[in-house]
Amino acid sequence: MAPSVMSDFSSSATARLLPFRYTVPIRAVQFQPSVSIPLTPLRSRSTLSRCCSSSAVAAVATNTDTFAKVIDGKLVSKQIKDEVAGEVASMKEAIGVVPGLAVILVGSRKDSQTYVRNKKKACEAVGIKSYEVNLPEDSTEEEVIKHILEFNNDPSVHGILVQLPLPRHMNEENILNAVNIEKDVDGFHPLNIGRLAMQGRDPLFVPCTPKGCMELLYRHGVEIKGKRAVVIGRSNIVGMPAALLLQKANATVSIVHSHTKNPEEVTRQADIVISAAGVANLVRGSWIKPGAVMIDVGINPVDDAESSRGYRLVGDVCYEEACTVASAITPVPGGVGPMTIAMLLSNTLESAKRIHNFK
Amino acid sequence: MAPSVMSDFSSSATARLLPFRYTVPIRAVQFQPSVSIPLTPLRSRSTLSRCCSSSAVAAVATNTDTFAKVIDGKLVSKQIKDEVAGEVASMKEAIGVVPGLAVILVGSRKDSQTYVRNKKKACEAVGIKSYEVNLPEDSTEEEVIKHILEFNNDPSVHGILVQLPLPRHMNEENILNAVNIEKDVDGFHPLNIGRLAMQGRDPLFVPCTPKGCMELLYRHGVEIKGKRAVVIGRSNIVGMPAALLLQKANATVSIVHSHTKNPEEVTRQADIVISAAGVANLVRGSWIKPGAVMIDVGINPVDDAESSRGYRLVGDVCYEEACTVASAITPVPGGVGPMTIAMLLSNTLESAKRIHNFK
Numbered sequence: 048m049a050p051s052v053m054s055d056f057s058s059s060a061t062a063r064l065l066p067f068r069y070t071v072p073i074r075a076v077q078f079q080p081s082v083s084i085p086l087t088p089l090r091s092r093s094t095l096s097r098c099c100s101s102s103a104v105a106a107v108a109t110n111t112d113t114f115a116k117v118i119d120g121k122l123v124s125k126q127i128k129d130e131v132a133g134e135v136a137s138m139k140e141a142i143g144v145v146p147g148l149a150v151i152l153v154g155s156r157k158d159s160q161t162y163v164r165n166k167k168k169a170c171e172a173v174g175i176k177s178y179e180v181n182l183p184e185d186s187t188e189e190e191v192i193k194h195i196l197e198f199n200n201d202p203s204v205h206g207i208l209v210q211l212p213l214p215r216h217m218n219e220e221n222i223l224n225a226v227n228i229e230k231d232v233d234g235f236h237p238l239n240i241g242r243l244a245m246q247g248r249d250p251l252f253v254p255c256t257p258k259g260c261m262e263l264l265y266r267h268g269v270e271i272k273g274k275r276a277v278v279i280g281r282s283n284i285v286g287m288p289a290a291l292l293l294q295k296a297n298a299t300v301s302i303v304h305s306h307t308k309n310p311e312e313v314t315r316q317a318d319i320v321i322s323a324a325g326v327a328n329l330v331r332g333s334w335i336k337p338g339a340v341m342i343d344v345g346i347n348p349v350d351d352a353e354s355s356r357g358y359r360l361v362g363d364v365c366y367e368e369a370c371t372v373a374s375a376i377t378p379v380p381g382g383v384g385p386m387t388i389a390m391l392l393s394n395t396l397e398s399a400k401r402i403h404n405f406k
Numbered sequence: 407m408a409p410s411v412m413s414d415f416s417s418s419a420t421a422r423l424l425p426f427r428y429t430v431p432i433r434a435v436q437f438q439p440s441v442s443i444p445l446t447p448l449r450s451r452s453t454l455s456r457c458c459s460s461s462a463v464a465a466v467a468t469n470t471d472t473f474a475k476v477i478d479g480k481l482v483s484k485q486i487k488d489e490v491a492g493e494v495a496s497m498k499e500a501i502g503v504v505p506g507l508a509v510i511l512v513g514s515r516k517d518s519q520t521y522v523r524n525k526k527k528a529c530e531a532v533g534i535k536s537y538e539v540n541l542p543e544d545s546t547e548e549e550v551i552k553h554i555l556e557f558n559n560d561p562s563v564h565g566i567l568v569q570l571p572l573p574r575h576m577n578e579e580n581i582l583n584a585v586n587i588e589k590d591v592d593g594f595h596p597l598n599i600g601r602l603a604m605q606g607r608d609p610l611f612v613p614c615t616p617k618g619c620m621e622l623l624y625r626h627g628v629e630i631k632g633k634r635a636v637v638i639g640r641s642n643i644v645g646m647p648a649a650l651l652l653q654k655a656n657a658t659v660s661i662v663h664s665h666t667k668n669p670e671e672v673t674r675q676a677d678i679v680i681s682a683a684g685v686a687n688l689v690r691g692s693w694i695k696p697g698a699v700m701i702d703v704g705i706n707p708v709d710d711a712e713s714s715r716g717y718r719l720v721g722d723v724c725y726e727e728a729c730t731v732a733s734a735i736t737p738v739p740g741g742v743g744p745m746t747i748a749m750l751l752s753n754t755l756e757s758a759k760r761i762h763n764f765k
Contacts, residue, residue: 220607237607241600244650245642248579248596273665275672281653283604291603294640294661299672301660302653306632313634313658 116375118263118342124385127262131392132173138396138405139174146399147176148206148232148391149198153191153217154184159210166208169388175395178204188217192225199227205402206232206395229402232394234258235284243291251401252394257289259386260321260342261296267375269319269340272297277317279303279310279330279363285323285344293319310334322363332368341369341376344383475734477622477701483744486621490751491532497755497764498533505758506535507565507591507750508557512550512576513543518569525567528747534754537563547576551584558586564761565591565754588761591753593617594643602650610760611753616648618745619680619701620655626734628678628699631656636676638662638669638689638722644682644703652678669693681722691727700728700735703742 139145148170152163163179170177178201180194191209198204207230213219228236234252242248253261264271276298280286286302294300298319303310314320314334320341322330327347335341345363362379369376377383400406498504507529511522522538529536537560539553550568557563566589572578587595593611601607612620623630635657639645645661653659657678662669673679673693679700681689686706694700704722721738728735736742759765 237600237604238597239600240603241596241598244599244603244646245596246640246646247642273667281605283606287603287605297663297665299660299662299666301658303658304656306656307658308632 115341115370115373116267118267118340118375118377118382120259120263120377120382120385123263123266124259124389126266127386127389127393128169128173131175131389131396134396134400135174138399138403142403142405144399144403144405145174145176145203146206146395147178147201147204148208148395149178149180149201149204150208150210151180151182151191151194151198152210153182153186154214156212159212163210166388166391169392170395173392175392176203184214186214188221191217191222195222195225199225199230204230205399206230206391208233208391230398232391232398234288234394240283240288240291243288243295252398253292253390254284254288255387255390255394256285256323256344256383257292257321258390258394259383260289260344261292262386262390263342263377263383264319264340267340269375271319274298274318275316276300276319276321277303277314278321278323279314280323280325280344282323286321289321289323289344293321320364324363326363327361328363328365330364330369332365332372335369335372337372338374339372341373342383343377343379346379346384474700474729474732475626477626477699477734477736477741479618479622479736479741479744482622482625483618483748485625486745486748486752487528487532490534490748490755493755493759494533497758497762501762501764503758503762503764504533504535504562505565505754506537506560506563507567507754508537508539508560508563509567509569510539510541510550510553510557511569512541512545513573515571518571522569525747525750528751529754532751534751535562543573545573547580550576550581554581554584558584558589563589564758565589565750567592567750589757591750591757593647593753599642599647599650602647602654611757612651612749613643613647614746614749614753615644615682615703615742616651616680617749617753618742619648619703620651621745621749622701622736622742623678623699626699628734630678633657633677634675635659635678635680636662636673637680637682638673639682639684639703641682645680648680648682648703652680679723683722685722686720687722687724689723689728691724691731694728694731696731697733698731700732701742702736702738705738705743 135146148166150163150166152159167177167179178198182190182194195207195209198207207226209222209226211219213222223235226236228238228251231239232252234250234254239250239252242250243253271293276293278286278290278293278300281290281302281304290300290302301313303313307313311334314330315336317336318339320330320335320339321344322342323344325345325347327345327349341364343362343364346360347362348358349361351357351359360380362382364376366376366378494505507525509522509525511518526536526538537557541549541553554566554568557566566585568581568585570578572581582594585595587597587610590598591611593609593613598609598611601609602612630652635652637645637649637652637659640649640661640663649659649661660672662672666672670693673689674695676695677698679689679694679698680703681701682703684704684706686704686708700723702721702723705719706721707717708720710716710718719739721741723735725735725737
């Protein structure tokens with residue numbers, strides 16, 4: 048049985064992407080050979096997730112004419128990190144300010160420790176100063192809030208993250224609400240979400256993973272205005288803000304969720320799909336409109352006896368099937384995943400620039 | 407030419423429902439006689455808006471077998487007002503508290519004066535105490551905010567409304583943000599909208615018109631969970647919060663707006679339509695899925711030489727055409743319109759109950 052490995056969507060959350068209640072039917076792959084799709088070859092075959100039957104996989108492997116363009120999140124995140132590093136250096140030179148990100152970790156979850164370590168390394172790589180507080184599992188809510196308030200008042204800190212999940216005895220909402228909205232680089236504060244939803248208002252920060260999805264679309268020249276978009280999943284940290292961002296970019300947006308009666312039919316109407324359901328291979332080829340752009344946020348472990356770890360990671364979208372129908376797709380891993388930390392660095396820089404009125 | 411008459415959607419706004427850019431094509435009515443629709447007769451013929459050609463109207467008039475059920479907003483708003491009056495009386499008797507609503511009116515717009523007068527009358531009718539401040543057109547932003555702050559601190563006031571639109575020299579956002587969120591009975595604060603958008607969070611107040619739309623659906627036993635819903639228009643005061651409310655009630659929601667390329671096709675997929683576009687007769691019979699429920703928020707003036715005023719009010723939905731396709735529909739006037747003030751009274755009562763912890 049594969050372990051409960053989840054990606055760090057929230058930049059601070061560990062496992063808050065709730066899976067759908069769907070059971071995914073296994074059926075024959077539906078090829079659509081008559082459809083005209085841009086003929087860019089698959090960048091990396093190693094990302095194939097093998098969601099379909101072996102005969103279907105063989106058929107896909109030979110069907111090289113209809114492979115979707117791969118949206119390379121590693122490459123884009125590298126570009127963004129380079130841009131952030133450049134701006135951090137300019138800011139330091141011009142006004143002597145170094146952006147600072149504080150991370151508060153409570154308890155000793157291995158996955159959370161890994162995420163925090165990765166964030167720290169990413170900060171160092173671009174010249175952002177990182178601050179870290181590690182508190183024992185049995186800390187009180189008040190102790191956590193005390194540290195948040197100290198960071199709120201510390202002028203060298205421009206972004207504050209509380210690594211989630213918190214121990215069960217703590218009230219997450221109380222703790223997150225203590226973060227000064229001007230330093231809420233995760234963008235989860237309801238005030239930020241409200242501004243995201245409203246016409247004529249702008250949030251101080253956009254949540255990192257949905258912002259990363261949009262950045263992938265923008266940097267790949269995908270037109271959003273006037274297109275039909277479907278977001279699968281409606282979590283506070285990915286699905287809902289992703290839908291609001293697509294809506295702000297003038298797409299016609301529908302949200303598919305666990306109560307949607309015909310998710311396949313609704314999804315097939317979309318020119319752009321952002322899937323954040325947390326269900327391995329939920330989105331089959333038959334769900335996809337020919338030529339659609341697929342952004343796959345899911346990072347789901349599935350059993351794999353051939354892997355030394357006993358499992359491998361796959362997305363929400365059945366990759367091989369999608370490749371024959373979609374015009375572009377993000378792989379898992381290497382698609383949306385690397386974008387989250389890149390956007391966190393970008394939000395921290397943005398915060399420092401705003402606080403110091405540096406253009 | 408019909409005057410610029412608009413309904414008071416926001417409970418405080420006068421004319422903020424921006425019209426779409428669509429031009430509505432005039433074409434023959436498409437009857438769908440094979441469709442089975444509940445056979446409830448039209449309650450009031452006087453609400454017919456005559457959006458189609460005279461021959462089509464004649465055809466509709468004889469086609470009584472396929473008339474949609476009329477959702478009577480006057481009746482429902484009367485029920486709600488009676489319920490509010492009952493609770494106001496109980497609260498006064500139990501703890502001696504009378505809910506209070508303060509309205510601030512700046513300038514001397516005739517329509518705004520009418521709305522404020524109507525709110526005052528509605529308050530009196532249910533036993534809510536109303537407070538009113540009238541300021542001259544050339545008041546400063548600071549003067550308006552001074553009055554808001556006084557009401558914020560006045561324990562006898564549980565709801566505060568600033569009648570919109572404000573004079574052009576004032577910053578609406580600054581002024582609205584001064585209203586204590588616990589007394590923001592209009593529910594327009596981004597913090598409220600954010601909570602509306604998020605799973606597991608609840609707003610303190612739901613904006614009055616969208617709340618009225620949902621109440622009409624609930625009280626007419628319309629099942630929302632799992633249904634496809636389309637909201638036409640995405641204003642901060644009606645469209646967007648209506649979409650968020652339908653989403654919270656587990657519908658699969660799509661928003662149609664001015665950049666939607668195929669509004670007719672998208673709308674025809676919906677089991678429930680809330681139209682808040684502000685365009686007379688935008689939604690023709692061909693836009694409507696047989697058996698759909700139509701909630702029409704638009705109140706649009708159209709020229710009418712037969713009327714003594716020279717115009718009449720019609721909705722966004724072509725009423726006669728919709729009646730032959732939909733299973734239920736709100737008339738204009740007498741549908742959503744009367745619900746806005748009823749919801750304002752309900753929000754004011756709710757606020758007083760929360761502040762005084764009265765269940």
